[in-house]
Amino acid sequence: MNRLEKGQLSRRERQIMDIIYRLGQASAKEVQENLPDPPSYSAVRALLATLETKGMVKHGKESRRYIYKPAITEKKARKSAIQNLLSTFFEGKxxxxxxxxxxxxxxxxxxxxxxxxxxxxxxxx
Incomplete structure (x- = not known):
C-alpha cells in the first residue's frame, strides 16, 4: 500500500507539507509561524503527528525539540495527489x-x- 493511500491530506496538512518542503525541515514552532491563520501550538503538534502516521514526515531530535523532515519526495507526493484527483473526479482518465x-x-x-x-x-x- 502506498503511504498516501493510508489517508488523504486535509487542507491544513497540505499547508504544513508545503512549509516543510519549502524549508527542508522545520520545528512545530516554525511550522506554526508559517501557517496562515495558525492554530495553537498543540494543534500543530497533533497535525505533525498525524502526518507522521500517514508516512509523510519523519522527525529527529535537535536539542529539546523535534525537527520534522519530509519522508517522501515532493515529486512522489504530487504524483499521488494527482492520481487521487484523477480517480476521484475524472474516472482515472x-x-x-x-x-x-x-x-x-x-x-x-x-x-x-x-x-x-x-x-x-x-x-x-
Missing amino acids: PQNLVAALLEDEDQELSQKEIEDIRRLVEDKS
Whole structure:
C-alpha cells in the first residue's frame, strides 16, 4: 500500500507539507509561524503527528525539540495527489482532467502555453 493511500491530506496538512518542503525541515514552532491563520501550538503538534502516521514526515531530535523532515519526495507526493484527483473526479482518465481545465471560459491559454503543452505531450509519446 502506498503511504498516501493510508489517508488523504486535509487542507491544513497540505499547508504544513508545503512549509516543510519549502524549508527542508522545520520545528512545530516554525511550522506554526508559517501557517496562515495558525492554530495553537498543540494543534500543530497533533497535525505533525498525524502526518507522521500517514508516512509523510519523519522527525529527529535537535536539542529539546523535534525537527520534522519530509519522508517522501515532493515529486512522489504530487504524483499521488494527482492520481487521487484523477480517480476521484475524472474516472482515472487524464484526458478528462485536461478537458475540464480547458472548458473553463476564464481559462485562456496563450499560444506559447499551448505549444508548451503540445511539446510535453509529444515528449511523453
